[in-house]
Amino acid sequence: MRLLIYLMGYTLANVLAILERELRSDRHRRYLGLGRRFKINRRYQECVGPGDLPGHCKHPLFCAMNVVGSSKNPVEHLCVIEKTFVGVCCPDDILLSNIVGSRIIMDLPAGGEDYDEQQNFTMGCGIFIDEKPQQSSAKEWPWLASLYDPETSKPFCGGALITDRHILTAAHCTEGRTPSDMRVRLGEYDYARPDETRARNFEISEIKEHEEFELSTYFNDIAILTLTNATGFNTYIWPICLPPLNKNYVNETVIVAGWGQISYSGNTSNILRQVEIPVWEHERCADSFVQTINEKTICAAAYEGGRDSCKGDSGGPLLHQLPNGRWVIIGIVSWGIGCGQKGQPGIYTRVDSYIPWILTNTIAK
Known part of the structure; x- marks a missing residue:
């Protein structure tokens, strides 16, 4: 009833114009979900x-x-919405509705804190569509x-899907390469069994490498790959969330x-492998190396x-x-220095230090 009163006297053209203004204003606010607890996908x-x-x-843009x-x-x-904005009634389970014109996720990349706790996991980044597998698999x-x-079909680096067209990876993986020198595979688990998954x-x-990437020091070791064609999303292919700012993971x-x-100097793995490791204090990590370990990195290893x-x-992701x-x-x-050496953790580019750069080279385009 309140909506009808609110819209009384408006033609459909008026309402659509209001919605268009909403869309334009929300486009300017899309970054806010990562800078503070603005809920991009708030229901x-x-x-x-x-x-x-x-x-x-x-809000219309976020449906x-x-x-x-x-x-x-x-x-x-x-x-x-809150007696101020005109919104739309967005179905909760678009993934299951099969409505023509629907998309699983519209607002990407998204921040992990843009969602409420225990929110229904049918939409958004960083979730499993099926229940989390009990053992390693492509669905995990x-x-x-x-x-x-x-030319060889052999993997040489990893990455993480953050939108339907963008892969976050390391700049040293792309250094000296052109787009035709590389391919991206999503949904893979076992390279030795090509028909096992929907890869x-x-x-x-x-290829967009960070402008201040230094190959000699690996400072600013971050890059974004843009896919020629957008991927669809399913149980094997789903985007990861960007992290909150300035969180302490020690x-x-x-x-x-x-x-x-x-193992160091050993063979690469045909299957996707994973390992749980702790995050080190930055000072302890810096004391373990002769090289400079700057604040835009995370150190982690057993x-x-x-x-x-x-x-x-x-180029692969460190996940939390x-x-x-x-x-x-x-x-x-x-x-890193070798692999798994006691007292010398792996060095990771700290993603939250580069969120403005990531947004500029994905949703701002």
């Missing part, structure tokens, strides 16, 4: 969406389907990307995964040695699960 009051699907009122365009009578699915880490040589291969249209247990060498990333894991259940990429495998 407001319950409502009934197109197709009589249960949903919640949301994963075109509610107005898919409705015979768009006014029926409009709502008011659906955001893992493998970078491989198209998909993608060509690359652009002594937190994190996970690194990839197809790298099983204190006793033996558990670490290795050659071939470069937030209290709300979302997985975020807090680091990118960068470099």
Whole structure:
């Protein structure tokens, strides 16, 4: 009733114009979800969406389907947000609705803290569509990307899917390469069994290395790959969330995964492997190396040695699960001295130090 009163005297053209202003204003606010606890995908009051699907009122830009365009009578699915904005009734389970024109995720890359705790895990980044597998599989880490040589089909680096077209990786993985020198594989688990999963291969249209990347020191070791074609999302392929800013991970247990060498100077792995490791205090890490360890890095490995990333894991994500259940990429495998040596952890590019750069080279384009 309040919505009808609010819209009384407005024609459909007026309402659509209001929505368009909402879209434009929200585009300028898309970055705020990473700078503070602005909820990009916040759900407001319950409502009934197109197709009589249960949903919640949301800002139009942040609904994963075109509610107005898919409705015979768009006014029926409009709502008011906090007595200020015109929203749309966005179905909760777009992934399951099979409505023409719907998309699983519209606002990417997204921050892991943009979602409430225990929010229904049917949408958004950093989640498992099926229940989390009990053993390692492609479904366990659906955001893992493998970078491989198209001539040999052998992987040489890893990466992480952050939108339907962007892979976050290490700049040293792309140094000296052109887009035609590389391919990206998503949804892979076992390279020795090509028909095991729904893996998909993608060509690359652009490589964007950080402008201040230094090959001699690996400072600013971060790059973004743009896929020629956008990927769809399923149980094998799903985007990871970006991390909150300035969070302290010291002594937190994190996970690194990839197809790298099983041991130093050993063979690379055909199957996706993972290991749990703790994050080190920065001062303790810096004291372990002759090289400069700057504040834009994270150090992680087993204190006793033996558990670490290795050659071939470069560019892959260092993963952490937030209290709300979302997985975020807090680091990118960068470099180390050997693999698994006691007293010398692996060095990871700290992702939250580069979030403005990531946004500039993804959603700002």
